Amino acid sequence: MRYVSTRGEAEPLGFADALLKGLGADGGLYLPETWPQLAPDVIEGFAGRPYAGVAEAVFRPFVGDDIAPDALRAMIDEAYGTFAHPAVAPLVQIGPRHFVLELFHGPTLAFKDVAMQLIARLMDHVLKERGERATIVGATSGDTGGAAIAAFAGSRRTDLFILFPHGRVSPVQQRQMTTSGEANVHAVAVDGHFDDCQALVKAMFADRRFNEEVGLSGVNSINWGRIMAQIVYYFTAAASLGAPRRKIAFTVPTGNFGDIFAGYAAMRMGLPVEKLVIATNSNDILARTLATGRYETGAVHATMSPSMDIQVSSNFERLIFEASGRDAPLVRRLMGSLSQSGGFELPEAVLTAIRGIFEAGATDEAATAATIRKVLETNAYLLDPHTAVGVAVAETMLGETAEGTAMITLGTAHPAKFPAAVEQASGTAPALPPAHVGLMERTERFDRLPADLGAVEDYIRARTRAELAGDRA
Numbered sequence: 001m002r003y004v005s006t007r008g009e010a011e012p013l014g015f016a017d018a019l020l021k022g023l024g025a026d027g028g029l030y031l032p033e034t035w036p037q038l039a040p041d042v043i044e045g046f047a048g049r050p051y052a053g054v055a056e057a058v059f060r061p062f063v064g065d066d067i068a069p070d071a072l073r074a075m076i077d078e079a080y081g082t083f084a085h086p087a088v089a090p091l092v093q094i095g096p097r098h099f100v101l102e103l104f105h106g107p108t109l110a111f112k113d114v115a116m117q118l119i120a121r122l123m124d125h126v127l128k129e130r131g132e133r134a135t136i137v138g139a140t141s142g143d144t145g146g147a148a149i150a151a152f153a154g155s156r157r158t159d160l161f162i163l164f165p166h167g168r169v170s171p172v173q174q175r176q177m178t179t180s181g182e183a184n185v186h187a188v189a190v191d192g193h194f195d196d197c198q199a200l201v202k203a204m205f206a207d208r209r210f211n212e213e214v215g216l217s218g219v220n221s222i223n224w225g226r227i228m229a230q231i232v233y234y235f236t237a238a239a240s241l242g243a244p245r246r247k248i249a250f251t252v253p254t255g256n257f258g259d260i261f262a263g264y265a266a267m268r269m270g271l272p273v274e275k276l277v278i279a280t281n282s283n284d285i286l287a288r289t290l291a292t293g294r295y296e297t298g299a300v301h302a303t304m305s306p307s308m309d310i311q312v313s314s315n316f317e318r319l320i321f322e323a324s325g326r327d328a329p330l331v332r333r334l335m336g337s338l339s340q341s342g343g344f345e346l347p348e349a350v351l352t353a354i355r356g357i358f359e360a361g362a363t364d365e366a367a368t369a370a371t372i373r374k375v376l377e378t379n380a381y382l383l384d385p386h387t388a389v390g391v392a393v394a395e396t397m398l399g400e401t402a403e404g405t406a407m408i409t410l411g412t413a414h415p416a417k418f419p420a421a422v423e424q425a426s427g428t429a430p431a432l433p434p435a436h437v438g439l440m441e442r443t444e445r446f447d448r449l450p451a452d453l454g455a456v457e458d459y460i461r462a463r464t465r466a467e468l469a470g471d472r473a
């Protein structure tokens with residue numbers, strides 16, 4: 001399988017190269033040249049199969065010959081062996097035809113673990129085969145950073161630099177990033193929003209000299225490997241509820257559009273999905289775009305679902321590429337307008353194509369809190385605020401789905417990652433699972449930097465050299 005850039009000016013790459021590069025040299029995001037197809041009987045056969053087996057079937061056509069089948073299977077088994085639930089991603093019913101897909105049983109209690117546990121192993125494998133090292137940079141609004149640190153901590157082939165917005169992540173999220181104690185891990189609090197962190201990461205990729213000097217790699221959902229890993233749970237969840245014979249809709253709490261794009265990918269691979277619902281908090285740029293056709297960035301609002309406090313939604317670029325019939329010049333024009341004027345107008349045909357598959361809704365803080373309360377009262381089930389955004393939007397969409405359709409809302413984080421918000425909404429304080437007790441007492445180590453490219457690059461250069469010197473010693 002070859003991977004092409006959404007901006008059409010970077011050379012197509014094989015799986016292993018696309019995984020290590022992360023972002024195209026033209027600033028574009030990689031996508032498979034064609035979508036592999038899974039036949040209806042194969043999808044039906046996923047019901048009741050162990051998660052790792054489904055993952056292997058989904059990954060194989062994407063990975064091709066770049067990784068030997070036995071090695072791939074071993075990495076999949078190891079990655080999902082770190083999950084605390086035997087099903088990896090179990091479903092919980094919260095209404096007559098409404099289910100929450102729990103994606104938070106991994107090491108850092110958020111859905112990011114599903115992909116990060118796998119891609120850390122894949123990257124390490126490829127680097128080892130090539131005798132190379134990589135400097136990995138990541139931007140986080142809270143969860144990607146912790147998941148990346150848990151997955152890469154202690155790796156001798158990577159230095160990991162995670163940029164998070166200072167004062168804008170939950171205390172649990174911050175401790176997961178700042179207490180690893182591993183020398184190859186660097187948590188950096190940036191004076192700014194998540195969008196500033198993400199812009200810094202993209203600017204580092206665009207700086208060719210720096211990129212080559214440190215051997216840059218990325219683990220945000222700009223990396224195709226992240227999306228690929230997230231496709232699996234759309235298949236396992238849908239098949240366990242009767243797909244492809246039963247109709248399924250998904251609602252996805254959305255920020256950077258990576259998770260829901262994985263649902264789109266599953267659909268393109270043959271999974272019948274009635275609709276994909278984008279759920280946002282008051283940072284509702286995607287809901288506004290679907291309503292008006294204009295993608296317009298604005299001020300970031302701080303909410304109780306901080307990991308979705310995002311304006312520039314990276315993976316929307318992948319959707320535009322797809323919905324425009326893979327029109328790379330159009331993507332270049334729209335992304336140019338985004339960086340120059342903070343917005344762009346979607347052509348009518350692209351908007352119509354998107355509306356044919358996606359719907360979108362936004363909730364405010366009061367509705368999110370009310371949803372946490374209501375689901376606790378009716379189901380004795382505690383939602384985290386991000387999942388609650390999804391459940392609140394899904395409830396408004398259920399009436400518009402066909403009779404019998406099952407609605408699956410993605411449960412993206414464990415409520416104990418956001419105890420203050422959950423307690424304020426419901427009166428119940430969620431406790432960290434036993435494996436995480438003691439996290440809040442560990443010593444923190446992080447540095448604070450301005451949202452300035454030069455300062456961040458100098459910081460990384462200095463630490464990467466120190467790491468290399470340490471390795472030689």
Ligand SMILES: Cc1ncc(COP(=O)(O)O)c(C=O)c1O
Binds near residue numbers: 141143255258387
């Ligand atoms: C808990 C949680 N929910 C939802 C999201 C949104 O996911 P995505 O950025 O893939 O749209 C994030 C962060 O990305 C998150 O951390």
Ligand SMILES: N[C@@H](CCOP(=O)(O)O)C(=O)O
Binds near residue numbers: 140220
């Ligand atoms: N919400 C995310 C933001 C980064 O998203 P990614 O999926 O592109 O890594 C986070 O928690 O960091």
